[in-house]
Amino acid sequence: MLKFTDRGIYCVPGDFYVDPWKPVDRAVITHAHSDHARWGMKRYLTHHHSIPVMRHRLGEDIQVQGMEFGESQNINGVRVSLHPAGHIIGSAQVRMEHRGEVWVASGDYKVAPDGFSEEFEPVACHHFITESTFGLPVYKWKPQEEVIKEINDWWRSNAEKGVTSVLVAYALGKAQRVINNVDHSIGRIFTHGAVENTNVVLRSAGLEVLPTTLVEKETSKEEVKGSLVIATPSALGTSWMNRFKPFQTAMASGWMMLRGPRRRRNVDRGFVLSDHADWSELNTAIKATGAENIYVTHGYSTIYSKYLREQGYNASVVETEYEGETDSGESVDA
Numbered sequence: 001m002l003k004f005t006d007r008g009i010y011c012v013p014g015d016f017y018v019d020p021w022k023p024v025d026r027a028v029i030t031h032a033h034s035d036h037a038r039w040g041m042k043r044y045l046t047h048h049h050s051i052p053v054m055r056h057r058l059g060e061d062i063q064v065q066g067m068e069f070g071e072s073q074n075i076n077g078v079r080v081s082l083h084p085a086g087h088i089i090g091s092a093q094v095r096m097e098h099r100g101e102v103w104v105a106s107g108d109y110k111v112a113p114d115g116f117s118e119e120f121e122p123v124a125c126h127h128f129i130t131e132s133t134f135g136l137p138v139y140k141w142k143p144q145e146e147v148i149k150e151i152n153d154w155w156r157s158n159a160e161k162g163v164t165s166v167l168v169a170y171a172l173g174k175a176q177r178v179i180n181n182v183d184h185s186i187g188r189i190f191t192h193g194a195v196e197n198t199n200v201v202l203r204s205a206g207l208e209v210l211p212t213t214l215v216e217k218e219t220s221k222e223e224v225k226g227s228l229v230i231a232t233p234s235a236l237g238t239s240w241m242n243r244f245k246p247f248q249t250a251m252a253s254g255w256m257m258l259r260g261p262r263r264r265r266n267v268d269r270g271f272v273l274s275d276h277a278d279w280s281e282l283n284t285a286i287k288a289t290g291a292e293n294i295y296v297t298h299g300y301s302t303i304y305s306k307y308l309r310e311q312g313y314n315a316s317v318v319e320t321e322y323e324g325e326t327d328s329g330e331s332v333d334a
Helices: 052-057 142-158 174-180 191-202 238-246 259-265 279-290 301-310
Strands: 003-004 009-011 017-019 024-028 044-048 062-068 072-077 076-086 092-098 101-105 127-132 165-169 189-191 226-233 249-252 267-269 293-300 314-317
Touching: 024 062, 044 076, 044 142, 044 293, 052 062, 052 259, 127 279, 127 301, 142 165, 142 174, 142 249, 142 267, 174 189, 174 191, 174 226, 189 191, 226 238, 301 314
Parallel strands: 017 024, 024 044, 044 062, 101 127, 127 293, 165 226, 165 249, 189 226, 249 267, 293 314
Antiparallel strands: 003 009, 009 017, 072 076, 076 092, 092 101
């Protein structure tokens, strides 16, 4: 039913693509990160929570239709429905059924709840397309509450010394997850423009993002002293950071599990907080689908597909242009 083409994942009987990376007539989009939701499609179909950010990034004039989770529609004889992926707000798995055959394209996903995104739901299928961003046994996440406590303790300690805490996180997803879970009694939370623009879009759509203040040219050093600043990875090492001196830097990312990425980013602290499934969550999610045929995309795809074959799955690597969370800290999600 699905073919992996140079334009993206193509549903043959339905004549549509899932997260295509080249312009097509009809695209079903798993989520609003820009490696999955790209400009140039004639028609988009996605979860309605993804629409505001897609319009913000791709243009107000895009032709986009929203769906609810669990709702289905018939596209040229293919029954299409969306189901929570847990990656970021509005992220969806795309279920496609045709003549009794069921495929699920999961996009990016995580299994553990984060208090902001809709929680992941396994979807039974015959064929499952999975990411493998953290598809190695070394990647094992702590419970979110433990990581948030580490962030709070770091921020509180800095604030007591009159030091500003600059935490870098992707503008869509990770930033709101941090903002909505940290302890606001410690101090004010300031944001980089890319983060605040995303916050404004989400709030305008009726989604709850707790209070933040945009860092502007007029923002003084005294005003931000002891506060938490949420910035994008690209802000590190730029003159924009000078107004926060003295400051400490940290990054929230699954890659902070390893020393190499933290050293390359030259941050003072690393907090292991990812919007992707870790090793055990990947395995749990795949098992829950009941699928025998697994198609592994971006990440440790070769290693992970080999492991799945050893477990008895019919697993293969699929080449795509999805990037997800990169180990350099730079990302299309920024």
